Structures are given as structure tokens and as C-alpha cells.
Amino acid sequence: MNVTLRGRTEHFRTVAFDARKNSVLLIEQRxxxxxxxxxxxxxxxxxxxxxxxxxxxxxxxxxATAAYGLAQGALAFRGNDLKKFSAHVEAVYKTLGxxxxxxxxxxxxMHQILFAMAKGESVAEKQSLALAAAExxxxxxxxxxxxxxxxxxxxxxxGMKILTHCNAGWLAFVDTGTATAPMYAxxxxxxxxxxxxxxxxxxxxxxxxxxxxxxxxxxxxxxxADNAAGHLMQRGEIxxxxxxxxxxxxxxxEVTNKIGTYTKAILAARHKIPFYVAIPLSTIDWKLKRxxxxxxxxxxxxxxxxxxxxxxxxxxxxxxxxxxxxxxxxPGFDVTPAELITGIxxxxxxxxxxxxxxxxxxxxxxx
Amino acid sequence: MNVTLRGRTEHFRTVAFDARKNSVLLIEQRxxxxxxxxxxxxxxxxxxxxxxxxxxxxxxxxxATAAYGLAQGALAFRGNDLKKFSAHVEAVYKTLGxxxxxxxxxxxxMHQILFAMAKGESVAEKQSLALAAAExxxxxxxxxxxxxxxxxxxxxxxGMKILTHCNAGWLAFVDTGTATAPMYAxxxxxxxxxxxxxxxxxxxxxxxxxxxxxxxxxxxxxxxADNAAGHLMQRGEIxxxxxxxxxxxxxxxEVTNKIGTYTKAILAARHKIPFYVAIPLSTIDWKLKRxxxxxxxxxxxxxxxxxxxxxxxxxxxxxxxxxxxxxxxxPGFDVTPAELITGIxxxxxxxxxxxxxxxxxxxxxxx
Numbered sequence: 228m229n230v231t232l233r234g235r236t237e238h239f240r241t242v243a244f245d246a247r248k249n250s251v252l253l254i255e256q257r258x259x260x261x262x263x264x265x266x267x268x269x270x271x272x273x274x275x276x277x278x279x280x281x282x283x284x285x286x287x288x289x290x291a292t293a294a295y296g297l298a299q300g301a302l303a304f305r306g307n308d309l310k311k312f313s314a315h316v317e318a319v320y321k322t323l324g325x326x327x328x329x330x331x332x333x334x335x336x337m338h339q340i341l342f343a344m345a346k347g348e349s350v351a352e353k354q355s356l357a358l359a360a361a362e363x364x365x366x367x368x369x370x371x372x373x374x375x376x377x378x379x380x381x382x383x384x385x386g387m388k389i390l391t392h393c394n395a396g397w398l399a400f401v402d403t404g405t406a407t408a409p410m411y412a413x414x415x416x417x418x419x420x421x422x423x424x425x426x427x428x429x430x431x432x433x434x435x436x437x438x439x440x441x442x443x444x445x446x447x448x449x450x451x452a453d454n455a456a457g458h459l460m461q462r463g464e465i466x467x468x469x470x471x472x473x474x475x476x477x478x479x480x481e482v483t484n485k486i487g488t489y490t491k492a493i494l495a496a497r498h499k500i501p502f503y504v505a506i507p508l509s510t511i512d513w514k515l516k517r518x519x520x521x522x523x524x525x526x527x528x529x530x531x532x533x534x535x536x537x538x539x540x541x542x543x544x545x546x547x548x549x550x551x552x553x554x555x556x557x558p559g560f561d562v563t564p565a566e567l568i569t570g571i572x573x574x575x576x577x578x579x580x581x582x583x584x585x586x587x588x589x590x591x592x593x594x
Numbered sequence: 595m596n597v598t599l600r601g602r603t604e605h606f607r608t609v610a611f612d613a614r615k616n617s618v619l620l621i622e623q624r625x626x627x628x629x630x631x632x633x634x635x636x637x638x639x640x641x642x643x644x645x646x647x648x649x650x651x652x653x654x655x656x657x658a659t660a661a662y663g664l665a666q667g668a669l670a671f672r673g674n675d676l677k678k679f680s681a682h683v684e685a686v687y688k689t690l691g692x693x694x695x696x697x698x699x700x701x702x703x704m705h706q707i708l709f710a711m712a713k714g715e716s717v718a719e720k721q722s723l724a725l726a727a728a729e730x731x732x733x734x735x736x737x738x739x740x741x742x743x744x745x746x747x748x749x750x751x752x753g754m755k756i757l758t759h760c761n762a763g764w765l766a767f768v769d770t771g772t773a774t775a776p777m778y779a780x781x782x783x784x785x786x787x788x789x790x791x792x793x794x795x796x797x798x799x800x801x802x803x804x805x806x807x808x809x810x811x812x813x814x815x816x817x818x819a820d821n822a823a824g825h826l827m828q829r830g831e832i833x834x835x836x837x838x839x840x841x842x843x844x845x846x847x848e849v850t851n852k853i854g855t856y857t858k859a860i861l862a863a864r865h866k867i868p869f870y871v872a873i874p875l876s877t878i879d880w881k882l883k884r885x886x887x888x889x890x891x892x893x894x895x896x897x898x899x900x901x902x903x904x905x906x907x908x909x910x911x912x913x914x915x916x917x918x919x920x921x922x923x924x925p926g927f928d929v930t931p932a933e934l935i936t937g938i939x940x941x942x943x944x945x946x947x948x949x950x951x952x953x954x955x956x957x958x959x960x961x
Contacts, residue, residue: 260917423923426898428795428819431915434899438917450922452795452898453820454854458890458928461856487821489828493864494857523825531793531819532801534901536913546903546913548798550627550805555817556790561825 228397228411230263230443239265240402242283242291242365246358249302251295253283256398260439261537271300271319278326278333285399286332286473286510287372291365293323293333297340298361302354312350316341329524335509336364365401371507372403374574379409379469379505382577385418387466390456390495392425393485394436395471395505405505406471407437409572410446422448423465425456427485429530429557453487460498468495468502469572473560474521475504477511477587480565480580481518486558492567504563504580505572508591511583518562531555595764595778597630597810606632607769609650609658609732613725616669618662620650623765627806628904638667638686645693645700652766653699653840653877654739658732660690660700664707665728668721679717683708696891702876703731732768738874739770741941746776746836746872749944752785754833757823757862759792760852761803762838762872772872773838774804776939777813789815790832792823794852796897796924820854827865835862835869836939840927841888842871844878844954847932847947848885853925859934871930871947872939875958878950885929898922 229236243252250267251274258264266282268274274296277283283292300319304312320341324334343360347353383389395406403411413420422441427433434450441448451459459465468491474483482488482504495502515521532549549555565580575589583590596603610619617634618641625631633649635641641663644650650659667686671679687708691701710727714720750756762773770778780787789808794800801817808815818826826832835858841850849855849871862869882888899916916922932947942956950957 260920424920426795426916428793428821434916434920438920442917442919448920450898450916450920452853452924454795454852454857455923455925457857457860458853458925459923461928485821486819486825490821490824490857490861493824493860497860531817533903534913534915536900536915537918538905538911538913544905544911544913546901546905546911548901548903549793549801549817550809551904552809553627553791553801553805553815553817556822556826557819558822558825561828 228402228440228444232263240365240369241288241398242295242401244295244298244361249299251292251299253277253292254398255282256284256436257282259398260435261543270303271296272322274299275322275326278323285394287368287400287507288398289327289330290332290336290509291368291401294336294340294361294364296323297337298357301344301357304350304354307350309350312353316344332509339364368400368507369402371574372397372400372405372408375405375505375507375572376403376408376412378577379503379572380412380416382467382501382503383409383413383418383420386420388421388423388464390423390425390465390468390491391437392433392470392488392491393427394432396437396440398436398440399471405507406469407440408505409469411444414444414446420447422446423451423456423459424448425453425487425491426450427487428453431534432485456491457494460494460500465500468500470504472504472506472510474510474512475506475571475583476515476518477513477583477590477592478516479518480568480571480583482563482568482580483518483521483560484563486561489561489563492563496567501569502567503570503572504568508573511590513587513592513594518564521562523561524559526557526559528555528557531557595769595807595811599630607732607736608655608765609662609768611662611665611728616666618659618666620644620659621765622649623651623803624649626765627802628910635666637670638663639689641666642689642693645690652761654735654767654874655765656694656697657699657703657876658735658768660693661703661707661728661731663690664704665724668711668724671717671721674717676717679720683711699876706731735767735874736769738941739764739767739772739775742772742872742874742939743770743775743779745944746870746939747779747783749834749868749870750776750780750785750787753787755788755790755831757790757792757832757835757858758804759800759837759855759858760794761799763804763807765803765807766838772874773836774807775872776836778811781811781813787814789813790818790823790826791815792820792854792858793817794854795820798901799852823858824861827861827867832867835867837871839871839873839877841877841879842873842938842950843882843885844880844950844957844959845883846885847935847938847950849930849935849947850885850888850927851930853928856928856930859930863934868936869934870937870939871935875940878957880954880959880961885931888929890928891926893924893926895922895924898924
């Protein structure tokens with residue numbers, strides 16, 4: 228999407244590739260929203276480290292980074308020995324595949340690259356197929372988000388006020404994003420909207436990443452404390468909620484997403500406000516039978532006990548907010564049942580959550 | 595309540611009076627939870643300033659501060675001229691009464707002192723009556739909180755997990771607090787409980803003041819992000835919710851309290867968890883007919899856009915968390931309808947919110 232730097236607006240993808248330098252180009256997300264910087268990794272090890280250290284985060288974005296990283300590793304190989312090349316590619320795959328142990332997106336993305344490479348007969352051919360497959364993966368991710376936007380935009384009427392939670396924006400994907408895609412599509416159709424971005428404590432992705440995106444895209448928006456949505460709904464100030472999802476159960480329609488999503492769904496249901504979840508097909512889990520079985524990551528308590536921001540000297544700093552002798556609970560995600568969800572916006576259409584299973588073949592069902 | 599300083603546990607009130615020095619003693623709440631300090635005001639002007647600058651906050655606490663401040667001002671008068679004394683007291687009343695323009699507690703508290711003083715015939719007698727009345731006001735505030743605890747403790751079973759929001763603890767009153775009173779009473783009866791204290795963004799009173807109180811009182815507790823309560827309720831980890839209230843409508847049972855209270859009430863209702871509001875009688879509004887008519891203060895956006903805390907050098911600092919080019923909405927309070935409230939805990943018993951009007955004479959009804 229667009230970023231304006233020193234008055235000039237340019238289009239950027241979250242993840243891209245510089246073939247001349249054999250380098251993966253990433254928006255350094257840890258510096259946002261206070262600084263915009265593109266970093267180029269020198270080799271696949273640096274690319275893996277960028278995933279580990281969260282230079283890049285978000286399902287689609289880390290998938291594309293691993294895909295490019297695998298191509299980058301393959302392209303760095305010198306020689307024609309197919310056996311040695313295979314051993315090298317395996318090492319690259321393992322390094323990138325363990326960069327974020329719990330994430331499945333890097334693995335799924337790399338499998339696509341490996342399948343494509345298998346068709347090549349020489350090292351050079353495999354290298355070139357790897358890069359083409361990585362580019363295709365990234366383009367497909369961006370295209371799917373565009374398609375989510377085209378379906379989701381039908382929900383947005385001119386003048387609507389939309390609530391979103393956390394960041395399911397273009398920074399979490401290669402481009403456009405999922406929850407934000409309908410908003411960007413509405414803008415393209417000159418439909419005015421106003422977005423309320425939940426702060427999304429404890430990591431504040433709504434106040435930092437989503438707000439930065441919306442500001443860059445010149446979409447009217449305001450940040451609210453996570454406590455405020457209920458009041459705004461009660462006073463008729465929210466018309467629609469769109470969020471993303473880390474994992475959606477294809478069998479039940481339950482949605483796992485950032486902590487607080489479940490609360491917003493309950494609030495929306497009480498106020499009869501439509502609550503939509505925008506997802507790429509890759510995040511549908513066709514195996515799991517109960518949302519209750521999804522393990523909820525308990526994150527470090529320092530996230531709840533303080534906050535990161537820019538101090539008066541312009542430096543990034545963590546401040547301890549909470550009482551120094553108190554601890555915290557910090558569940559990272561929650562599970563929203565299907566009954567609270569009006570619809571799931573996918574690249575192939577909008578579905579009632581209970582109907583995902585019925586339409587599974589259209590939705591990329593895998594056993 | 596108790597505060598432990600350098601290993602020694604002492605009892606403190608939030609607001610007290612040093613008659614020898616004619617000084618109002620206040621816990622400097624702006625330094626909490628990182629530093630505990632008692633400040634003594636030199637004169638009624640300093641006392642008013644302490645209210646304005648929020649050295650002291652909370653309905654009961656600022657009421658008692660104004661009551662003591664009025665006595666302090668009266669006691670500082672030299673001479674026997676009743677006319678001059680009256681003019682002086684009026685000036686003191688005005689100074690303290692305008693220290694927090696929207697608060698009614700200082701005015702109501704001072705009216706009690708003025709009524710008591712009216713019975714005196716000389717300056718000396720009026721001065722002594724003023725101090726006695728201020729002491730009585732403070733003692734009554736503490737006693738009412740104790741009584742709330744005695745009624746509320748019946749709701750707490752051994753091992754319960756209790757959620758609270760914001761700070762309706764002893765720091766908001768002279769002692770004991772309202773929402774916290776049943777927890778302290780349960781502790782006194784050796785009933786074990788565990789308290790989840792909502793962080794309460796944007797001002798984080800739950801993470802700072804409530805957590806500090808509970809830690810000082812050695813009550814098992816953890817801070818949670820405001821986003822986490824729904825998930826904990828879904829997983830059966832919360833048995834009871836108790837919050838305070840700034841204004842409760844005697845005619846409808848609607849409760850105004852810190853932003854986010856309404857959300858917690860909706861969550862509790864969905865999960866069939868009892869939701870109680872603990873209040874002193876002075877916060878019941880017998881006039882207003884609709885909660886919708888309560889003006890909701892829109893506070894400064896910097897509260898939402900950043901956080902105050904202690905930096906790595908041990909200094910208190912504000913950090914800007916949010917995207918620098920984004921703004922915020924910041925409603926300070928919300929209104930919870932009676933249907934979501936299981937009961938109102940008062941010093942004279944627990945009532946269904948719809949029954950407040952029926953029991954108005956017991957509840958200190960004033961036209």
C-alpha cells in the first residue's frame with residue numbers, strides 16, 4: 228500500500244525481493260509507527276532471523292518472507308551438483324522453518340516452493356523455479372487480500388463507522404491486508420468511512436500498526452481504548468466490526484484471534500451490529516473439532532505491566548506502568564464462537580461461519 | 595488500610611488530619627504505585643490545590659479532604675468577630691468548592707460541616723464544631739465502607755476468583771473502599787480469594803492503584819489487560835465481578851462508572867457470572883430519570899495515545915505509544931443498565947438495581 232515519505236507517496240509491499248542483490252526486502256515493523264525503514268537481508272540466515280526477531284510479523288507476511296528466503300538460499304548455491312544442492316536447500320528449509328516454531332505459514336509457503344522446484348532438472352532451473360514460485364506466492368497473497376476487499380466492500384455503506392481490533396492490515400500480509408481490505412476497497416470506490424481502531428493492549432498493535440496504516444492510506448480514523456467500544460456501540464456510533472483471524476475452524480466456524488476479539492463479538496451481538504471476520508483460506512484449520520482445544524498462548528507478563536513508546540527525547544523506551552510488586556495474566560488469543568459471527572469474508576466470497584464445512588471444497592479444504 | 599514500609603506494617607487512611615499542625619494529611623496518589631508518601635497541606639488553599647491537582651481523587655476521599663479543608667480554614671481564623679469569621683469561611687468554602695468543578699462530593703461534605711458549625715455561638719465554638727464534624731464525616735465514610743464490606747462478604751465463597759475494574763478501593767475513600775471492601779472483609783474471615791484487576795486503560799488505575807492496594811493488603815491478585823476478561827470468563831476463571839460507581843440512578847438502577855464497566859457487565863451477563871456494584875449512599879442520584887442523559891466526559895486524547903510509567907532510570911515518564919499522526923476518542927465513563935446488574939451493595943444492604951426507588955427512604959432519598 229501507499230507510504231508517504233518526505234511528501235512523496237510511494238507504493239510498498241510488506242515483503243518484496245531484490246533479485247539483483249539476492250536480498251529479501253522487509254518493512255522493519257519494530258520501528259513502526261515512529262520510523263519507516265526498509266531492510267534488505269544479505270542471506271537466508273538473516274531472513275530467518277528477521278522472522279524470529281519479528282522484523283516481520285503476520286500470517287501472510289511471514290509466509291512470503293520464508294518463501295523468498297528459501298529462493299534466496301537456493302539462489303546463493305554455486306555449482307551444478309544436484310545432490311549438494313538438495314542438501315543445501317534442506318538446510319535452508321530447516322533454518323527458515325524453525326525461525327518461529329509455532330507458526331505454520333512459513334512451512335506451508337515453503338512447501339509450495341519445494342513442489343515447484345521439484346519440476347526442475349538442473350540446479351539453475353530449480354533456482355529459477357524457486358524464485359518464480361516465491362514471487363507467485365507473494366502475488367497470490369496480495370491477490371487474495373484484494374479479493375477479500377472486493378467481497379467485503381459490499382458490506383460498507385457510505386458514511387459507515389467501522390471498528391477493528393489489532394492489526395490484520397497490509398503489514399500482516401504482502402499487501403492490502405484482510406480486515407482492512409474492505410476499507411481500502413471502499414476508499415477506492417469513494418465511499419467515506421470512519422474507522423475506530425482498538426488500541427489492542429497489551430501489545431497495542433491497533434494504536435501502532437493499524438493506526439499507522441490507516442493514516443498512510445488517508446483513511447479517517449481514531450484510536451480508542453479497548454474499554455470504549457461498548458460505550459460507542461451503545462450510543463450508536465459503530466455500524467460494523469471487521470477483524471482478522473489467526474486460525475478459523477472449518478468444522479465449527481470458531482475464530483481464534485488476538486485477545487479481546489471475543490469481547491468485541493459479544494458487544495456487537497448485544498447491540499445487533501454486524502461482526503465480520505476477514506481471512507485468507509490458508510488460515511482455515513480443517514482438522515480441529517472444538518475451539519476449546521486450541522491452546523491459548525500465555526505470553527510474558529511484562530507486556531501487561533508496562534508499555535513501549537517514544538519518550539520525550541524521541542527515544543523508544545519501555546515504561547513500567549503497573550504496581551511493581553504485582554504480576555499479570557497475559558493470554559494472547561481468544562476463541563469466538565460461530566454464533567457471534569455474522570460472516571466470514573474470504574477471497575472466494577462471504578460465508579456464514581456454520582457453512583464453512585458445507586463449502587469446504589470451494590474453500591481449499593485439505594484433509 | 596495497611597501499608598508496609600521498610601518491613602513495618604502501619605495503618606493509614608487516605609485522608610487524615612493533624613490538629614496540632616492544622617494540616618490535612620493526604621497520600622500523594624500521583625506517586626503511587628511507585629512511591630508512598632504522605633503530604634501535609636499548610637493551609638486550605640494548599641488543600642484545594644491538592645484536590646485540583648489530583649494528589650487525592652475518588653468520591654469519598656475528596657469529600658473528606660474538602661471537609662477537613664473547611665475545618666482547617668476555619669481553624670486558621672484569628673479573632674472573635676463572627677461576621678469576619680463568616681466571610682472568611684465563605685471564602686474557604688468557595689475555594690474548596692471550585693477545586694474540582696464537576697465533583698459534587700466536596701460540596702456535599704462541606705454542607706455537613708457548615709450545618710454543624712451553625713450550632714456554635716462563638717468563633718471558637720464554631721471552629722471546634724467544624725473539626726468535630728470533619729472527623730465525623732471521615733469516620734462515617736470509613737464506617738460506610740466497612741458496612742459495604744459486611745454485606746458484600748456474604749457473596750464471597752472460599753476460593754472465589756473476583757474481577758474488578760478501575761479503582762473503587764480504599765484510596766478512593768477514607769478507608770476500606772467500596773468494590774474492595776468485600777474482598778478485605780473476606781480476608782478478615784480467612785476466606786481465600788484471587789482478584790483479577792483490569793488494567794483499566796487509558797489511565798490504568800487498576801494496574802496502578804488497585805494492584806498496589808491489593809499487594810499492600812496481601813490479597814492474591816493479578817493484573818489483566820482489559821481485553822482478557824472475556825476469555826477468562828469463557829474458560830470459567832471468574833466467579834464474581836464487583837465494581838464501584840461514580841453515579842447510580844436511584845430511579846432506574848443505571849450505573850455510571852469508569853469506561854469499560856458496561857463491557858464487563860455485558861460479558862458477565864453472557865457468562866451468567868454475578869455482577870455487583872458497591873456504592874456509598876452519597877453517590878445515588880435521585881433526580882435524573884434516564885442514564886442516557888448523563889453527560890459523558892470526553893477526556894484528553896493523550897491518555898489513549900500513550901502511557902505513564904517508570905523508565906529504566908527509575909524516573910516517571912510519559913511515552914507516546916500510538917502512531918504520531920493519529921488521534922483518539924476518549925470517553926471517560928459509561929452507563930450500565932439495571933438489567934445487567936445482579937445487585938447494588940450499599941452500607942444498608944444489597945438491593946436489586948430496580949428496587950432502589952422502592953427502598954429509597956432506607957437509602958437516604960433526598961428530593
